[in-house]
Amino acid sequence: MKPISVNLRKRVVAARLEDGQTMGLIAERFRIPKSTVQNILRRYAQAGTVEPKPHGGGRQPIFTSDALRRLERDVEEHPDATLEELRERSGVSVSLVAFYKRIKQLGFTRKKSLYVRENNVVRT
Structure with missing residues (x-):
């Protein structure tokens, strides 16, 4: 409007x-x-004025810049950790999806194991 x-x-x-x-x-x-x-x-x-009120702001981010830096450091130190483990260590109360989005925002991507015993099956 x-x-x-x-x-x-x-x-x-x-x-x-x-x-x-x-x-x-x-x-x-x-x-x-x-x-x-x-x-x-x-x-x-x-x-006593007709000026509009200032904008009230918006939703405050759950991940502050400090929290994002700690998260980045934690992912680099523990690359094998699951999302749940990283979330518990961060102390931030968010869904796994929201947590994954922040990790992705930091530039990290999910990596599969390059070589796993189950995948070493010869197909005929």
Whole structure:
């Protein structure tokens, strides 16, 4: 959804305070939802400004840069460890899929054993 411009917010407040228009009329006049008019006027009454609130951020990553460095070091030291073992050592509480994605993000790939006794069968 496109944010409401500061100019339009100021015009909404002016229409209410200077012209005394109802919220419904303001909504029709500027072609915005009545709830948006209510939110703009509430923000003006509480904060004295029509500027939008700053973005609240987003979801915080579970793997911090320190955790990723420790994970990278652990994978290099224990290349034969399973995902479960690496996850337990890291102390991070995530699913195996999420853990695998972080390992892949670090540039590590899953390697099969190059030579295993079961695979040494001659086919006829």
